[in-house]
Amino acid sequence: MIRDRIWAVFFIVVGALLYARTYTFIPASAKFPRMLIVGIIILSVFLFINDKKKETSDDAVWPPIITFLISVGYAILVYLISFFPATAVFLPVLMYYMGSRDWKTILLTTVGVEIFIYFVFVMQLEVYMPRGLLF
């Protein structure tokens, strides 16, 4: 219930800000977004009012955030040292974080994934991999 209300307030606030933004648009372009934002705000009010009994979830709080941050770090690493080296760093790190301690499997999986992506994306589909800053 509280969670729903937080979302409702979030959407109302963000909606209001975006609505204000539409004043910089030319009128014809602003109509549709405004309709949508008004709709979202109205529904948010309903959401706020609607009293629902919610079970609290037993999901851990930090793991998803940390996983997300590690993934963001991965993306930055790709930008810096190009895709394949970055992946070689990232995969073991995340597997370790998620609980694996079996270095053989970690190594095998990493190599396997690199080969798979190379074969599929580079050779078959001829995707130009991101060039890193350093190499």
Place this chain on the structure above:
Amino acid sequence: MFDFTDVFLELIGLQTILALFGGVVGGIIIGALPGLSATMGVALLIPLTFTMKPAPALIMLAGIYAGAVYGGSISAILIHTPGTPASAATAIDGYQMTKKGLGAKALGISTVSSGIGGLISGLALLLIAPPLSRISLMFGPAEYFLLAVFGLTIIGSLVGDSIIKGLMSGLIGLLIGAVGVDVMTGYPRFTFGLIPLESGINLIPALIGLFSMSQVLTLSAQKKAQQVEVGSLGNVRVTPSLEDMKRLWVTILRSSGIGVFVGMLPGAGGDIASWVGYNEARRFSKNPRKFGTGAPEGVAASEAANNAVTGGALIPLLTLGIPGSSTTAVLLGGIMIQGLIPGRELFTKHADVTYTLMIGFLFANIIMMVVGLAAARYLVMVTKVPSKYLAPVIVSLCVIGSYAINLSLFDVGVMLVFGLFGYYMLKSGFHPAPVVLGIILGPMAEKGLRTALQLSQGAPIAYFLSKPISVVLIILIALSLLSPILMNKLKKSQDIPDTASDLDS
């Protein structure tokens, strides 16, 4: 109209065959893996289809869909954990059979039933879709706008916690779709000065983020490392005998019919079909008591129905662009990224692609059956992969997939942000499917509305009510807003358990 030889040549082309096999096998594995769903698999593999020709691309995606729906039965039967929600009914009798040492037989029955169900739905697709597509010729801007609204309301009303949240998700999706240069005036909206945003938020990275990356985050949050005890296959043959088939064929046929019908209804997916199939089989059975103790009919009914949904759901998708479920919503993205638009055009201008797809779909189901029967014992190993290895691999695929579309790291960022957003949304009862649908349909909806308003010259209500299809759509929209109530009644009458329906197939 079009050349059958073209279709034939396309079908035996190398890329198509690879796509067929790769899609079906990949789909089966994805469906069998606990923690992955059909929707997520399709989302993740869409970037691969980007550089393929349209026909192989669509065949691969359809193959993944069919394979994954079947694959879910593998873990349902062996570990009592449905790999996808559509296999929940299969888990009941399937697992009982495993406990009796008949696991292999259950797998065999599931495979054959899924294949037949899929084949029948493929035939239905081939027969119904082309004539049905003519309806889209009668669609003008007003109808397209209402169609978009209908698609959003029906999916919004059936997913997630409540219709309010579903509709909100849809509106959010529409708003995200509005980011970028306004097609009709050229004015940039919500770009905040960022140049990459001027072409809007790219659909595929958002989709991958919402469905795949968010699932990774969900996996990371699960506290208990789910160590699963996989049931043994027993000493039985996998392939069902003629004896078995004679007893089951009526069940399979009936369930397939149910599945096709349910699949055609927008908003109703594999899970509903499998329960209805299961219950109807029980009703018609001579000894209903054995259901729940390991009756092969239970497995057959549930699996035939849920695979029959796949072809059925493709009918409204291809003819009108209305997705019947999350997975088909993602498929819609995959279709549009090839530059194809659902509707009559698919059956006239692009008939070669569409017919190749429909016939390829039939082959996909056959391949699925063959692979399932041959490889059942090996597929079991798939169900044991722990998420600590799976999750990082998926992240890698998410990253490279999002990058590959436009060779843009910005898109990777989009994917990650949507992943985080999607995770918290899911936790709070908002479902990502309406968001994706909103992004896809946003431009079409807005264009339809603005053109219709122009054409109506100041009298919009009269305009919308003056056209018969418009009126029908308006009534459908009103009905779909009521559908949660109807669905609840249906579920209660069928004793379907009230898990927040994932519409994942």
